[in-house]
Amino acid sequence: MLSLKVTNETSRLRAVVLGTAISNGPVPLIEEAYDPKSIEHIKAGTYPLEADMVKEMEAVAEIFKKYNVKVFRPKLIEDYNQIFARDIAFVVGNKFIKANILPDREQELEALQDVINLIHPDHIITPPEEVHIEGGDVMLFNDHIFIGTYKGDDYSSHITARTNLEGVKFIKELFPDKIVKEFDLAKSNIEPRDNALHLDCCFQPVGRDKAIIYKDGFRDESDYLYLVDLFGASNLFHISRDEMYNMNSNIFSIDENVVISEVKFLRLNTWLRSKGVIVEEVPYAEISKQEGLLRCSTMPLIRD
Template sequence: MKNPINVTSEIGELQTVLLHQPGEELENLTPEFLDRLLFDDIPFLPIVQKEHDYFASVLRNRGIEVLYLTTLLTEALNTADVRKQFLKDILTESKIFGDASYDALYEYLSSFDTEQMIKKIASGVRKSEIDLSKRVHLYELLEDHYPFYLDPMPNLYFTRDPAASIGNGLTINRMREKARRRESLFMAYIIKYHPRFANEEIPIWFNRDFEHSLEGGDELVLNKETIAIGISSRTSAKAIEHFALNLFNGQNDFKRVVAVEIPKSRAFMHLDTVFTMVDYDKFTIHSGIQDTKGEMNIYILEKGTNGEILNITHKTNLLETLKEVLGLKEVVLIPCGGGDEITGPREQWNDGSNTLAIAPGVVVTYDRNFESNRLLRENGIEVIEVTSSEISRGRGGPRCMSMPLVRKEI
């Protein structure tokens, strides 16, 4: 079998990708709890699923193998002991400890077969699903209290964030927000127990037990020697340093990590919401991440002398930094929405910069970002548009919704 993880660029021909079709977790969103669950709106599930299926079909039609998160996890929980441990870890991660609530939830979730148990964990468990006689605490009996024993996981279809493929290894990430922290457990169990990965000795460059957060939307593999990572509202500088040290000490191919500071806001959640690679020398960018002089804070991290200290160089010009680290004479930055003061922010909000490259110069985008798509085409990029009326309400685009596992070398 070929290496089940191999990603050495953002643009190499995509061969295998991991998706999650949104499910009943979206039906458990209500206006009162949107902030808690990191959503701005309530998508209409039947249309979301149709749009996601269309996205998956576009990838398959290009010869890309599409795997599904819950299918892999179902296959990974292939013994009674592994299934029990996963359920215990989910409940512990959900801050449900060894009392009557834990026992009632454990018993309830254990009553499902493995596939349905995983779907129920993803969709959340309402208090009304548990027999009233098993609700022994006052907070469980109050009708006006929070309605869930186990929170739904509506962000699960953004498979890019909980784990990221780097070379032949992975980062299994510590998510910044509590609402998403359980998501990386899914990938941790898949890598450890699924037959496709379990015996392959896949290196883990960053693990979810680290105290500071790192998320996949901030991780971009620019080439075989260079990783870019956003210093964002979801990824911390300490996590980037920890990752860089592990990477440099664990392999010899990647030489540098380019840490790019972006404004810490909901609109600019991850680096890939404002900056993606679409060809050897072309990138999308939202101009709002640079100051009035076109500058920003960029730090190049390289291996130090003793394996415990990094050499750090400060830069301020993104264009010149990209030329330097990629060895290019020219680099083209394609502005989201053409850089227009109205169109730019509007299309960035709808993930106009969040492109998924499936080959050099070939990208998948949302159809609603017509100005950004026009500019990509004018710059020689083949643009494959996918429908996005409802799925875009989750505030994540084609790159957010996909975790590449294998790309061809470029």
């Protein structure tokens, strides 16, 4: 059995699910895309090639091997996108919480059944139907659980709004001993530079007390100021609109002092190293064309 344990984003990683780009399927039609960045690349004829994405994900798998992390991969579904493991489920404490994802993506969760079979049934949580929540919107910081949501009246018309207020309420009830703080995120169905698809597209803790943040990813300035107060202004690395678009906040921590980051994130990687963090660089720019990066394609199961 797997003894699940995840209480933050940065403790030493022991076991993780890494998605797969093998048999990723043909370039989707515009109406089949789930986010504005994918649509942008479909229109431009620059949608990523399977071979390139497979290479990028295998580079991550090699780093996990280097750090002796147990890696689980989803069972392969022919011609199906299974890259973003974080969307379909996530672990909080010792609970494996299934996401109520877009109906078209339910097979992705079924492809993890071999992993789910290793988890004690009492620790597997299936939210009720009215709860919308995806792992990219759920961020753990010890006593805190941060949740990205969208509070606009037009929630249902945004395919980019993935976690509703019912999802926030559900987590609050499930973890009454945690400080659950929701953040109202900027959403756009048409402009990826103004769309925080998930919370990890505009914010993520690194190390013990630092974080990467994009101020304009938050619709309400008080949400942004909450994080400034919590982390301290000098501990925050502010990214630009273009850096947000390129997914600079979506790196992945193996330990408090080890991260996997995209090789082109020069400014961020320099800052991380200046703070004593080991930066394992990988090419991941092709995968980022689908509005997801390293955190989106990984689902931690056990951290020390």
